[in-house]
Amino acid sequence: MKLIDCHTHTQFSVDSEADINKCIMRAAELGLAAYAITDHCECNAWYDEAHYTSAPPDVDHFNYKDDFYGSVEAVTKLKEQYGGKLNLICGVELGQILHDTEVARIVNADKRVDFIVGSVHQVLGEKDFYYIDYEKLTMDEIYDLLERYFREVNEMSRTDLFDVIGHITYCLRYMKQRHGICPDISRFDDIIADTFRNLAQNGRGIEINTSGLRQGFGDTFPDLKYVKMFRDLGGEILSIGSDSHTVEDIGKDVEKGAETAYAAGFKRLAFFKGRKPQFTDIV
Known part of the structure; x- marks a missing residue:
């Protein structure tokens, strides 16, 4: 099985201290068929606070602009250094695309970027899901928040400002991990299905994010049901990422992610070079 890890973070992400050189050495040790560095860039905080x-x-x-350019410059240089030794991909996790599409277009226009993971970490007018105290919310309020999340993801799916949508059920992570709250998102299946149709029709994809397997959530983002739904609705572009923020977590559970992909009917996985999908067989 040729494994890939196309969602990882380094010292250029605000929530990571992983040395970028050690990350690359670890990816090479693992023999990954593709390894993407996708440091955080939140569109709604691109400028400094005074802006x-x-x-x-x-x-x-604030000032994700500096984080973005720092990461891209470093990865571009390292791609030259490791040419022929590692399939190193210069990526970015682009958050809150709809909150500032002008910023998103600046990132998309950078020709050094191979790959863009489009993520929603916070819906418009709310904190990042990480910072919300779900015990203070009623279930009606939680479902309202989730509906706004899935509608924002759906609206993003209609744009051309990303390649795959990252951790499409990210909204569930902290409410379950910290508070044991497990809402039934099947009530949003029509919205999710419409999102998947948009992606399939426009040559874009989703990722299987394996971080939930090691962080107490107990499953991938999304789980098998939704990976299969994407496949059944015509989806062909499926990536896998560990969402590592440490050297040690690079490649964690990507094999299990590949097994989920195969169970959903996928025979190959996608990574991106020059914003174009490339494929590697699962088996």
Whole structure:
């Protein structure tokens, strides 16, 4: 099985201290068929804090512009250094695309970027899902929040500003891990199915994010049901990422992610070079 890890973070992400050189050495040791560095870039906090004086976003870090350019410059140089030794991909996890599409277009226009994971970490007007105290919310409020999340993801799926949607059930992570709250998202299946049809029709994909397997969630983001739904609705582009923020977590559970992909009917996995999908067989 040729494994890939196309969602990872390094020292250029605000929530990671992973040395980028050690990350690359670890990926080479694992013999990954493709390894993408996708450091965080949140569109709603691209500029410094002073830029947002009229309506500052609810974030704890600003100036992602510097993070983005720092990561891309470093990975571009390392691609030259490791040429022929590792299939190193220069990527970015682009958050909150709809909150500032002008910023998203700046990132998309950078020709050094091979791959863009489009993610929604916070819906418009709310904190990142990481910071929400779900015990203070009623179930009706939680379902309202989830509906707004899936509708924002759906709207993003209609744009051309990303390659795959990252951890499409990310919204469930912290409410389950910290509070044992397990809402039934099947009520949003029509919205999710429409998102998947948009992606399939426009040559874009989703990822299987394996972080939930090691972080107490107990499953991938999304799980087998939704990976299969994507396949049944014509989806062909499926990536896998560990969402590692440490050297040790690179490649974690990507084999299990590949097994989920195969069980859903996929025979190959996608990675991107020059914003174009490339494929590797699962078996």
